[in-house]
Amino acid sequence: MARVILLNKPFGVLSQFTDEGTNHPTLKDYVKIPGVYAAGRLDRDSEGLLVLTDDGRLQNRIASPKFKQPKTYWAQVEGTPDDAALEALRAGVKLKDGMTKPARARIIDAPDVWERDPPIRVRKAIPDTWIELVLTEGRNRQVRRMTAAVGHPTLRLIRYSIGDWTIDNLALGQWRDS
Structure with missing residues (x-):
């Protein structure tokens, strides 16, 4: 086994x-x-x-x-994504290596997770937001590139799940x- x-x-x-x-x-x-x-x-x-x-x-x-195993990520991003940014993530984002597959994307409350060492950089003038992204593909640094493409760079990235x-x-x- x-x-x-x-x-x-x-x-x-x-x-x-x-x-x-x-x-x-x-x-x-x-x-x-x-x-x-x-x-x-x-x-x-x-x-x-x-x-x-x-x-x-x-x-x-x-x-x-090829097996489309869903992977769920929690991304703390710079700024607050609006409906258009979330819709772009849901539709697929054009990256240098082509269009991504559509993702499930939504804003979530800050998850109850451990403190990161070292902590993320905090900018008092710019808020941050947590989003949940569910992908079925796994390109190099894909979540970071997708959030940056819609104007919200990733500050912290946690993979919550793979399948079940x-x-x-x-x-x-x-x-x-x-």
Whole structure:
């Protein structure tokens, strides 16, 4: 039977087991289980759910956009997106590498999550807002590029879920078997 591990990845951690001389913390600093690999990635400056498994087929099913596995992100963005910005996210956004697929997008209350270390930059003259985005594709830095394209750069990004797996009851830096 495949082993599936859910990790709540902290900010600054690489989504791989080796640092290749970068001197950044990696998955090996959090998950001491041989033979498991990340199914997909989260950028070093993103936080939240990372699924690891020892099953290559499952890893592909989770990571490949071909299987349209929904991924839910909470993005703290600069400013307050209006209806037009949210509709643009819902319709798909033109990026340098083409149009994104439509996403579910809505403003949410600030989630009850851990403090980020280091904290985001705060600008007193510019408010920030949390939005929830649900994507079925996984381009490089896609959420950040989408929010910037509609005029609201991402300040903080947390992946809340992949399919039915979530970070509920999973402390930052902790993992559990699924």
